[in-house]
Amino acid sequence: MRAKRKRRLIIVIGLVALVAVAVGLTLYALRANINLFFTPSQIAAGEAPHGRTMRIGGVVKKDSVDRNSDSLEVTFVVTDFAKDVEVRYDDILPDLFREGQGVVVIGQLDEDGEFIAQQVLAKHDETYMPPEVAEALKATGNLPDGSVPSS
Incomplete structure (x- = not known):
C-alpha cells in the first residue's frame, strides 16, 4: 500500500515538473517573438x-x-x-x-x-x-x- 502511494507521488511530481518545463519554454519562446x-x-x-x-x-x-x-x-x-x-x-x-x-x-x-x-x-x-x-x-x-x- 505504501509503495503504491510513493509511486503515485513520484508520478505526480514528475508530471508537475514536465508541465513547469513546458510552460517555461513556451513563455521564453513567446518573449523572444513579442514586438x-x-x-x-x-x-x-x-x-x-x-x-x-x-x-x-x-x-x-x-x-x-x-x-x-x-x-x-x-x-x-x-x-x-x-x-x-x-x-x-x-x-x-x-x-x-x-x-x-x-x-x-x-x-x-x-x-x-x-x-x-x-x-x-x-x-x-x-x-x-x-x-x-x-x-x-x-x-x-x-x-x-x-x-x-x-x-
Missing part, C-alpha cells in the same frame, strides 16, 4: 530597450525624409509632436509612405539612439491611423484633426 510598441516620447525617456525588436509609431515629420541617391537607404524622423526619433531604413518604402502621415516602424534601437528599421508600415487612406499611434498621439494631446483610429 512591444513604443512612442517617440517613451524612447526619448529611455523606456525602450536597445538591440531588441520593437515597434514605434507616430507621424513622419515634415521635411525629414532624406533619400540616399546611391542606394535604397532612407532616413526620416518619426514624431509624436513631443519628441522625435530618427529612423534609418534600407529597402523600398511602401507606396503610401508620405511626410505628415502615420506610420508604424518595426526594427531595433541602436546604442546611438537611431532606430534601424526592418519594416515600415504606412496608413492606407486619408483618415486611417494605426490604433497604437492614435492612442499615443491622443495621450500627448497631438492627435491630428480628421484622424480616425481603426478598430
Whole structure:
C-alpha cells in the first residue's frame, strides 16, 4: 500500500515538473517573438530597450525624409509632436509612405539612439491611423484633426 502511494507521488511530481518545463519554454519562446510598441516620447525617456525588436509609431515629420541617391537607404524622423526619433531604413518604402502621415516602424534601437528599421508600415487612406499611434498621439494631446483610429 505504501509503495503504491510513493509511486503515485513520484508520478505526480514528475508530471508537475514536465508541465513547469513546458510552460517555461513556451513563455521564453513567446518573449523572444513579442514586438512591444513604443512612442517617440517613451524612447526619448529611455523606456525602450536597445538591440531588441520593437515597434514605434507616430507621424513622419515634415521635411525629414532624406533619400540616399546611391542606394535604397532612407532616413526620416518619426514624431509624436513631443519628441522625435530618427529612423534609418534600407529597402523600398511602401507606396503610401508620405511626410505628415502615420506610420508604424518595426526594427531595433541602436546604442546611438537611431532606430534601424526592418519594416515600415504606412496608413492606407486619408483618415486611417494605426490604433497604437492614435492612442499615443491622443495621450500627448497631438492627435491630428480628421484622424480616425481603426478598430
